[in-house]
Amino acid sequence: MTSTDTVTVPPQRAGAKEWIALTVLSLPAMLVMMDLTVLHLAVPHLSAELTPTSSQLLWITDIYGFLIAGFLITMGSLGDRIGRRKLLLAGATAFGLASVLAAYSTSAEMLIGARALMGVAGATLMPSTLSLIRNMFHDDRQRTTAISLWMMSFMVGGSIGPLVGGALLEAFWWGSVFLVGVPVMVLLLVVGPLLLPEYRDPGSARLDLVSAFLLLAAVLPVIYGIKKLAEDGFGWLLVGAVAIGLAFAGLFVRRQRSLDDPLIDLKLFRNRAFGATLGIMTTATFAMMGLNLFVMQYLQLVQGLSPFRAGLWVLPMTGAMMVGMTLVPVLAGRFRPGYLIAGGMFVSAAGIAIITQVDGSSGFAVLITGTCVMAVGFTPAAALGTDLVISAAPPERAGAASAVSETSNEFGGALGLAILGSVGTAVYRSGMDSDLPAGLDPAAADAARDTLAGAVAVGGELPSGAGTTLVELARAAFTDGLQATAAVSASIALVGAVLAAILLRRVRAGDDAPSNDDAPAGEVAPATVAI
CATH class of the missing domain: 4.10.860 (DNA Excision Repair, Uvrb; Chain A)
Structure with missing residues (x-):
C-alpha cells in the first residue's frame, strides 16, 4: 500500500445494547403523543369537578402542545450543550412529577400550571431521544431502521391515546389519564444511565x-x-x-x-439534504393533518360512530403506517432518498384521490381504503426525511437539528388545519346557505350553517321530519367539504412529490455534514462520547 492509498473504514454497527436502548427511547416519544390526544376525552369529567371557565378550559387543552412547540429548538440546543442523556433524564423527571401534579389538581389554575410544566418537559424528550439515536446508530441502514421504529412509537401513541384514556375513564377518575406515563418515566430513569450513551459538544458556548x-x-x-x-x-x-x-x-x-x-446554525439550511427536506416534510404534514381533521368528524358525525369506535377505525391507518415504516429501510437500500420520498408522496396523492370519492351512504369503506393508502405513502417522507435532516447536521448539532425537524412538523400541521380547514368549512357553509327547513329561527339557522356538529344538535331539537331533513342536508354539505379538502390535499401531495424528485435527486443517504471541517487529519472533532 502506498502512502497515497486511503482506507475507508465502515461505520461501527449497533449491537443488542443499542437496540434495547432504542426501545427505551421510544417509550417517552409515545407518551408525548398520547398526552396530546388523551385529554380531550377527560374534558367532560374534569369540567364537572373543577368547573373551569371557557377560557381556562381552552388553556387546559392547548397549553401543553403550545409549549412543546415553543421550547423544542431551545431544548434541542440545550441538550447539545449539557448532554442529551442528562437533558432527557431531567426532562423525564419533570414530566413524571408534572403528570402527578396534573392528576391530583384541585383547581383549574393548578391543572393549567401542571399542563404547562408537562409541555416544557415534553419539549426535552423528543429532540433528546432523536439526537441520541443519531449518535447510537452510525450505519446508514441501521439508523434509517431505528428512526422508522422510533416514529412508529409516535403513531402508536397517537392512536391508542383515546382508547387507553377511554378505558381509564370508565374505571377510574379523570386524573388517571395523566398517570399512564409515570411508570414509563421511572423505567427510563432506572435503565437510561445503563443503556444510553452521553453525548455533548464541549466546545459550545453557554445557551x-x-x-x-x-x-x-x-x-x-x-x-x-x-x-x-x-x-x-x-x-x-x-x-x-x-x-x-x-x-x-x-x-x-x-x-x-x-x-x-x-442557537440554530442558519448555514444548515443551504444544504439541500437539510433545508429542502424540511420543506417537503412540512408539505407532507400539511396535507395529512389538514385532511385528518375532516376524516375524524366524518366518522363521528356522518357515519354516526362514537368517539371510541371512531378511534378504533383509525387503527387500520396506523397499521398501514407501521407497514410502511418497516418497508422504508428496505427500499432505502435500493433507491435514492429523493425518488423514494417522491414515489411515496405520489402514492399518498393517489390515496387522497380515493377519498374524493367518499359519499354519505357508501363512503365508509372508500374512506378507510384511502386513508390507509395515504398513510403508507407518507412514511418515506416521515422516516427517511427525518433521517436526512439529522444526518445533514454535524453530530454536535444533532439535538438542534432534531428539534428543527419536529418544529417544522408542528408548523405544517398547524397550517394544514388552518388552510385546509378553511377550505372544507367554506364548502360546507356554501352548501348550507339554502334549503334549510322553513320556520327555523335565526340563531338555530346560524348554528346549523356554522358546523356539522351544530346542525346535528339543532336537528335533534326539531320535529322528526324537519330534523332529519336538516341533518341529511348538513351531512351532504360536510361530505362535499371533505371531498374538496381531499382534492386540495392531493394537489399539495403532488407538489411535494415533484419537489422531492427535483430538489433531492442528487442527495444520497448518509450525506453527513462534517463535525469540524478545519480539524487536522487524525484529530477528533470537538465532541465527547461517554458510556
Missing part, C-alpha cells in the same frame, strides 16, 4: 438566553394564531398574533447571524 426568548416569542404567537384561526375563523387579533410572531422571528434570525455559536 444564549436572548435567542431562546426571541424564539419563544416567535413560535408561540404564530402557532397560537394559526391554530385559533383554524378553530374560530378569521379574526384581526389572531392575525396580529401571527404578525407579532413573524416580527420576532426576523429578530431571531438576525441575532443568529451575529453569534459565533448560534
Whole structure:
C-alpha cells in the first residue's frame, strides 16, 4: 500500500445494547403523543369537578402542545450543550412529577400550571431521544431502521391515546389519564444511565438566553394564531398574533447571524439534504393533518360512530403506517432518498384521490381504503426525511437539528388545519346557505350553517321530519367539504412529490455534514462520547 492509498473504514454497527436502548427511547416519544390526544376525552369529567371557565378550559387543552412547540429548538440546543442523556433524564423527571401534579389538581389554575410544566418537559424528550439515536446508530441502514421504529412509537401513541384514556375513564377518575406515563418515566430513569450513551459538544458556548426568548416569542404567537384561526375563523387579533410572531422571528434570525455559536446554525439550511427536506416534510404534514381533521368528524358525525369506535377505525391507518415504516429501510437500500420520498408522496396523492370519492351512504369503506393508502405513502417522507435532516447536521448539532425537524412538523400541521380547514368549512357553509327547513329561527339557522356538529344538535331539537331533513342536508354539505379538502390535499401531495424528485435527486443517504471541517487529519472533532 502506498502512502497515497486511503482506507475507508465502515461505520461501527449497533449491537443488542443499542437496540434495547432504542426501545427505551421510544417509550417517552409515545407518551408525548398520547398526552396530546388523551385529554380531550377527560374534558367532560374534569369540567364537572373543577368547573373551569371557557377560557381556562381552552388553556387546559392547548397549553401543553403550545409549549412543546415553543421550547423544542431551545431544548434541542440545550441538550447539545449539557448532554442529551442528562437533558432527557431531567426532562423525564419533570414530566413524571408534572403528570402527578396534573392528576391530583384541585383547581383549574393548578391543572393549567401542571399542563404547562408537562409541555416544557415534553419539549426535552423528543429532540433528546432523536439526537441520541443519531449518535447510537452510525450505519446508514441501521439508523434509517431505528428512526422508522422510533416514529412508529409516535403513531402508536397517537392512536391508542383515546382508547387507553377511554378505558381509564370508565374505571377510574379523570386524573388517571395523566398517570399512564409515570411508570414509563421511572423505567427510563432506572435503565437510561445503563443503556444510553452521553453525548455533548464541549466546545459550545453557554445557551444564549436572548435567542431562546426571541424564539419563544416567535413560535408561540404564530402557532397560537394559526391554530385559533383554524378553530374560530378569521379574526384581526389572531392575525396580529401571527404578525407579532413573524416580527420576532426576523429578530431571531438576525441575532443568529451575529453569534459565533448560534442557537440554530442558519448555514444548515443551504444544504439541500437539510433545508429542502424540511420543506417537503412540512408539505407532507400539511396535507395529512389538514385532511385528518375532516376524516375524524366524518366518522363521528356522518357515519354516526362514537368517539371510541371512531378511534378504533383509525387503527387500520396506523397499521398501514407501521407497514410502511418497516418497508422504508428496505427500499432505502435500493433507491435514492429523493425518488423514494417522491414515489411515496405520489402514492399518498393517489390515496387522497380515493377519498374524493367518499359519499354519505357508501363512503365508509372508500374512506378507510384511502386513508390507509395515504398513510403508507407518507412514511418515506416521515422516516427517511427525518433521517436526512439529522444526518445533514454535524453530530454536535444533532439535538438542534432534531428539534428543527419536529418544529417544522408542528408548523405544517398547524397550517394544514388552518388552510385546509378553511377550505372544507367554506364548502360546507356554501352548501348550507339554502334549503334549510322553513320556520327555523335565526340563531338555530346560524348554528346549523356554522358546523356539522351544530346542525346535528339543532336537528335533534326539531320535529322528526324537519330534523332529519336538516341533518341529511348538513351531512351532504360536510361530505362535499371533505371531498374538496381531499382534492386540495392531493394537489399539495403532488407538489411535494415533484419537489422531492427535483430538489433531492442528487442527495444520497448518509450525506453527513462534517463535525469540524478545519480539524487536522487524525484529530477528533470537538465532541465527547461517554458510556
